[in-house]
Amino acid sequence: MFFRDIIGQNEIKTRLIRSVKDGRVAHAQLFYGNTGVGCLPMALAYAQYICCENPLDNDSCGECVSCKKYAKLSHPDLHFVFPIITKKSSGNDGSVCDDFLPQFRDKVLEEPYLSLQDWQEALQEEKKPIIYTREGEEIIRKLNLKAFESAYKIMIIWCAEQMHEACANKVLKVLEEPQGQTLFILISDNIENIIATIRSRVQQVFFPPIDDEYLRDELRKRGLYDENAEFYIKNARGSINRLYHEIADNDTRTYYFRLFMDLMRGCWNMNETTFIEQWIPLLDQLTSLGRTSQIAFLQNSQRELRENFIYNLNVSNLVYMNREELDFAQKFARFVNERNIEQLMNEFALAESHIDQNTNSKYVFFDLMLIINDLLKK
Ligand SMILES: [Zn+2]
Missing domain, CATH: 1.20.272 (Zinc Finger, Delta Prime; domain 3)
Structure with missing residues (x-):
């Protein structure tokens, strides 16, 4: 993901790029805002930029080994935590995020602005997916790995509000102790459901609704700007995800x-x-x-x-x-x-x-x- 692929949110882009150039990247950050305003794609572009071997002034190079791996979301130092559903009703069949990783990568590459509901539909599940307790141990295991190819290990926790309490407490412990060159990016469209002790330990980055002019450009670019476009844009209320759902519905x-x-x-x-x-x-x-x-x-x-x-x-x-x-x-x-x-x-x-x-x-x-x-x- 490149910064240039992100729709709107220019102020945040500029601020994040600045932080990398100045070498003051906060080790734990929380990107939050409504569904579909770009927290996940921004986290991916940011992570790619941090790991890029020949970063340009405003974006990753797209050519280096790291960028090529990022293009497939398969960089060995990029870790994902996201909600899943275990098959047993006890929620204890041993599944962890990595078991769902290929499917998750494909979904994100296809639809970087995806919502938890889109992901739930992709999993073909009726229950809301969650981040199970077991994932906490996985996070700690991954922290103990050394960085393979980059200076940084990056852990993106998508839909952080879906963390089971026990998992959230493990993450909290991890955040309390500086983790060397590991960067945590938590993402949430519902931060009220993230425990306050975590919220107070991360640098919060609020994503406002995307300006209508960018939604308009996006529809024009895709040849979807028709007589109903302004109606879709109004109903989308600054969310790319909602914009496309409006059109599909x-x-x-x-x-x-x-x-x-x-x-x-x-x-x-x-x-x-x-x-x-x-x-x-x-x-x-x-x-x-x-x-x-x-x-x-x-x-x-x-x-x-x-x-x-x-x-x-x-x-x-x-x-x-x-x-x-x-x-x-x-x-x-x-x-x-x-x-x-x-x-x-x-x-x-x-x-x-x-x-x-x-x-x-x-x-x-x-x-x-x-x-x-x-x-x-x-
Ligand atoms: Zn690069």
């Missing part, structure tokens, strides 16, 4: 939005003709969705209602709608007002909980449609 959201639009239009009119031509097909469509999709649809609809209500306030920076949603809101938003918003939201939430409790979805949606028909006229 777009198809599903569009599907739910169009269904919501049909539902609102259909519910507006209730007479014999619309009942047969609109209500019955809508009901069929809604009941044919699986339960999970029905719940997702109802949640998405609550978001649409809220956005339409806010749209009426005429404060554009509060509205999080894409082009198609905005077009619909122009005509629809005025039907969502302070007389019905609360009840509409409650009814959708109630329908959601009924579906969740396995109530027959045909009844749930039919009741909901009758209520919408009534409420939209308030």
Whole structure:
């Protein structure tokens, strides 16, 4: 990873490069900020720069033996600690991070801005991965190894808040005693869950949300800057990870939005003709969705209602709608007002909980449609 690959965060880059040039690299640091703001890629670029044999003014050389190994994240003096899942429910099948290292390296190389949730999905696990007690002993074992090829050994602890308490206590002990040429970089998007004694022993580096202009550049570079780009950027709130999830989720959201639009239009009119031509097909469509999709649809609809209500306030920076949603809101938003918003939201939430409790979805949606028909006229 190179500093030039990091999106935004220029101040931090400059500060870290400066610290290497001045020879005052703090031996334990904590990079923290929201998911997807670049703590992990920055740690990798920083580590590579520290170990580079011919560092340039602002970046690693990319040519030396060390850089070549860093390009594959396979430098022998670079160690990773990250959450895993052991197969036994007792959490004691002897697995350590190194058993998952090839998979972790591939994932990070493919997606350096990855989140814990992305990693959990890559592991195909339902439980949240953690850093087990056993890993504490591994950390100490690795500290006792001599540095093979660099002046520094670098240990990156990703998602440090996921450390089991016993492991965290081992790390704390290690941090209390200076470890020669070992640099610890802890990374977290939730530092409240890291024990205070560790937090007080590391140099903390806060990563703010990435400026929108860099997210915009990133989308342009990848040919993804389309009519919805500003909507994605707004929802990303400075996170590259969230930006790409927004884009990936777009198809599903569009599907739910169009269904919501049909539902609102259909519910507006209730007479014999619309009942047969609109209500019955809508009901069929809604009941044919699986339960999970029905719940997702109802949640998405609550978001649409809220956005339409806010749209009426005429404060554009509060509205999080894409082009198609905005077009619909122009005509629809005025039907969502302070007389019905609360009840509409409650009814959708109630329908959601009924579906969740396995109530027959045909009844749930039919009741909901009758209520919408009534409420939209308030
Ligand atoms: Zn180099």
